Ligand SMILES: Nc1ncnc2c1ncn2[C@@H]1O[C@H](COP(=O)(O)OP(=O)(O)O)[C@@H](O)[C@H]1O
């Protein structure tokens with residue numbers, strides 16, 4: 232569904248990704264793990280088109296989208312949930328969702344679908360996003376992305392900074408989302424166990440390079456922890 236091929240990406244003069252290649256399977260999940268500063272968020276920004284690569288290509292559903300702007304990639308079915316549970320803090324939950332739904336042909340139905348996945352949001356429709364808990368804001372951010380009916384979802388550390396009691400709930404929702412089919416996910420995640428449970432493929436990123444990769448699943452946990460320990 233998504234292929235990154237030899238991506239070199241940076242900010243100003245500094246290069247962060249030194250030729251990263253990875254693939255997200257059709258209807259499947261690829262997980263990217265790595266320490267803080269490894270370049271995981273930079274990778275997702277390049278995948279959605281917020282950063283232009285100095286070299287390499289981004290292929291989505293077989294099409295070279297390297298030169299396309301973010302909104303053109305969104306129109307093709309890519310959705311991006313940045314790190315940090317961002318929504319419009321002064322708008323209510325309902326307004327944050329409606330804003331996306333209004334701009335889509337099937338928006339109303341897609342919004343109802345998203346709320347079925349996150350039923351807790353139904354009770355928070357009148358609350359400002361800025362007053363939601365971290366877990367609730369993350370649910371809202373994912374729900375907003377789903378309203379665009381994406382074929383590929385880019386998720387940047389969806390459980391980061393969330394109360395431990397809520398982390399498992401978010402993880403279960405992400406798993407049920409990926410298992411119902413029709414959606415590919417590029418998941419950046421620090422929780423190795425969860426990431427491998429969700430993913431068909433994993434990639435460990437260190438200082439802007441893929442240093443380890445393989446099939447997902449619990450069996451990979453030792454290899455990944457070893458790769459992360461060095
Ligand atoms: N907006 C930016 N401008 C300059 N450097 C940045 C910016 N964002 C990230 N970086 C640098 O790029 C490197 C990778 O950051 P990032 O992709 O956020 O890593 P990760 O998500 O793996 O923690 C870090 O050295 C970071 O300081």
Ligand SMILES: [Mg+2]
Pocket residue numbers: 271272273314387388
């Ligand atoms: Mg990051």
